[in-house]
Amino acid sequence: MIKQQVSDDQTTAPVKLWKVSVSPHIKSSESVEKIMWTVVACLMPPLILSVFVFGIQTLFITAVSVVSCVVVEAVSQKALGRRVTIKDGSAVLTGLLLAFVIPPGVSPLLPILAAIFAIYIGKHLLGGIGYNFFNPALLGRAFLLASFPVAMTSAWLSPVEGFGIFSYLGTSIDAISTATPLAVMKEQGLAAFTEAFGSGAGLYTSFFLGWRPGCIGETSGLLLLLGGGYLLYRKYITYHIPVSILGTIAVLTWVFGGETYFRGDPLLALVTGGAILGAFFMATDYVTSPTTKISQIVYGICIGALTVLIRLKGGYPEGICYAILLMNPLSTVLDSWFKPKRFAPPQGGAE
């Protein structure tokens, strides 16, 4: 957009170059890079905690995932003749989120495959950032779940003892894998669940703080909430999507989630199954979520309802991933239904 113009007499005065471009001539200090790297920073505390919970293996899987996403992004952009934009942090974020939603005990090959699928096919073949209508990290996870169902549902690690963060290194996955809380509850009933994970206040606390099996992104609801809270404070996200998702999950679980109506446990539903990660970090992804406030609320409610439906009726305890993926392509549709309110219509009402 910026064209350079040479002014004045070139022979006498030194050549002066002044920029000429269309207004506005100043822009806010926010940028795509700043947003992406801030989100990445917000995900650091849960990542660090996960090292203490599951051992150093999580860091390894995360590193593999991030590096492969960045490499795939660079290669795809080169191959498609686009500007390479790995510095904007969006591939790093995708890699991080991908690592957060796969079991930490899986083979490193899996995140690499997921990165290729999510970034090359799911993002760049569809037109690059801004045109991908599925959240790449979730797309990667769904791809893995479909291709490697066993590894993806069994390679969970149970928390390490004390601070023995290196204790899993070298052990084979089968020996250490364990079932996730929601899977236990679904398949073995509430009794087995309480037996395995405790009950009452202690139960919520351990889930909230992160001491239980799961993927990295499920470890600590508290740290994820803090990260989400910071994004809210920075106004990078607004409350509309997370609140409507979590609210819907809580209400619907309370109504339908128990043995009889109105006996479900809304709190447990919120601190398990990646609900907080999904609501604050996945569903709020700019590219794949709606832009107007009303459509964001509708979007959130639909995701919440689908999550509960999938959790209760479907085969996947961590239903929020599919719920978000199902709603992703509908965000542009929602946007076209709920347009922003125009200042004032023309006189006479006619368009």
Next chain:
Amino acid sequence: MPVCRRGTPIESQDTESMLTFPKGGAHPPEFKEQTAGLSIEVMPVPDELELILGQHIGAPCTPTVARKEEINEGALVGEVKRGLGVPLHSPVTGKIKAIGTSAHPMRVTAPSLTIGVDHEADPVQYPEQDWQSFDGSELLQKVNDAGIIGVGGAGFPTHVKLNPPAGSPVDILLLNGAECEPYITSDHRQMLEHAAEIVGGAGIILKILGINECYIGIESNKQDAIKVMTAAAEQASTGDCSIKIETLQVKYPQGSEKQLIQAITGRKVPAMALPSAVGVVVQNVSTAKAIYDGVVYGKPLYEKVVTIAGKGINKPANLLLKVGTRIKDIVDYLGGLEPGLSKIIMGGPMMGFAVSSLDIPITKTTSAILFLTEDEIDTSPHSQCIRCGWCLEACPMGLEPKEIGIYVEANRAEDTEPFGVFDCFECGSCAYVCPAKRPLVQFVRLAKMKAKRP
């Protein structure tokens, strides 16, 4: 401390008691401290002026003088015979050197008069007249004769605005002292130094319109001006006319006509309509001052207070300039350019025009010339839209700039009318907040060229 959405924090704004428009907007850093404390300084007249013949919206003036003709300060040099327009007067006593073309900020060149200045001539005296003795239509004629146009921006002939169509009765006059663009302080200084004249101008407009209610909107970052103007307004408010000062929140684009009307009166001007459709006439405070001068002294509009600011100029200032003064004469007077100058803007950084030549003269509508260095302007390349929706939130008109941009990039500019391109007044709030730095105003302009008007 209330933190403004994606702008700098607004310090100690007691937002409860201040008026503002409800939707959209941004808060760019104000950068007014460079010149806000500098009194208006009269710049000595240069040797030559370049008077552009089309200063206003409408048909350009036809010269009424010939080459080599001697003219006096304030003499008529151009007029519009047919159509919308106002007469043009010579800012100085001197001689017409040429009738040709000059460089122009928006068009590449424009027809103009070159006037050689006679520095020996005595300044013209304008005797004060009692304006109360004139009736409305006489006052309106004087406003027209003085060549007054909206000096705040667009340059719409003022006498036309003050003569609203018979079908829309007007009951409120608004004076715009918001000055919401960063850097600019010329209206601020006018209000501080010429409060009585501005309020007097308001009284004249009220009489022309035959109404008695006037509000003057000033952004809260000009507390000193609010104080001075309140005192002047109280003095001028008599039994049959009330002039009140309204404090406005610091928010861009507070000074846009539709937003100002909504903030102060709560009325919404319909799309494609003029303010008179909701019974309001809006004038800039500096236009009110020009009206006062034009009516009370019979002095035509040929001088302008212009803020010169930015890190690229040696000595920032608020200058009283003759219309037609070239940028290069101003630069010489203010000690030259600073190294690192990257962009010269006529007007504010949000809506002004970048110019490429120092030969361009100022016009009646120039309110600032900014000399900005590399670190003051945005030079980042733009990337694809990430659909963050910030532009939707920033748009005071409730449009979808992102869609307009995407359509234009996909060569479908002609399909953008449903997104409201013609409601866009190019305030730039959307482009200011866009994290992908997309040139959204540029897209809108392209869309406006191709899309069909409804």
